[in-house]
Amino acid sequence: MSVIIRNRTIRPSTRNVKSAYRIQVTNAKPENLIIIFIDHESADFRVIYKCTGAFFQERDSIYFKVKVINNKPTILWSGSNEPELVR
Template sequence: MTEIIRNRTIRPSSRQRQSISYKIDTTKIGAEDILIVNITHENNSFNRTYKFKGSDVAHRNSIHFIVIDPDTSINISWSGAQPIESIINT
């Protein structure tokens, strides 16, 4: 079992308004792996880690998340798979 890490930064200052989905490539993740996705925000202290079972994403090319209310309270909505754990980092 290998932990595979992907990092994403929410960047509303440079992201086009119609581009609401952030992609996570999952093509190299095996069924026994753990995918760890770290998400931060360019303007505030938002810092979350999401863990996924490899078996939930191994059969996909990618998973995606969208940011809801990026200027106020940040919520992450996943598509393609749901995390098994969400960690608030300080």
């Protein structure tokens, strides 16, 4: 089993707040572990999600948008499936 790591930084200083962020994973095997780190360029914010490569067998990308709720960034995944939040 391989581990695939993806990092994304939320950048409101250079990005439209309505734009989606893409997490791309190509050629993942179902048994691979995918770990997604999302942080913010200026806020004290970091979340970690995980899933298996099986999540990417029907597609090579997933998308999320960021909404600020109570002055805190919140991740909103597109579609009905989303990776598991690591707490």
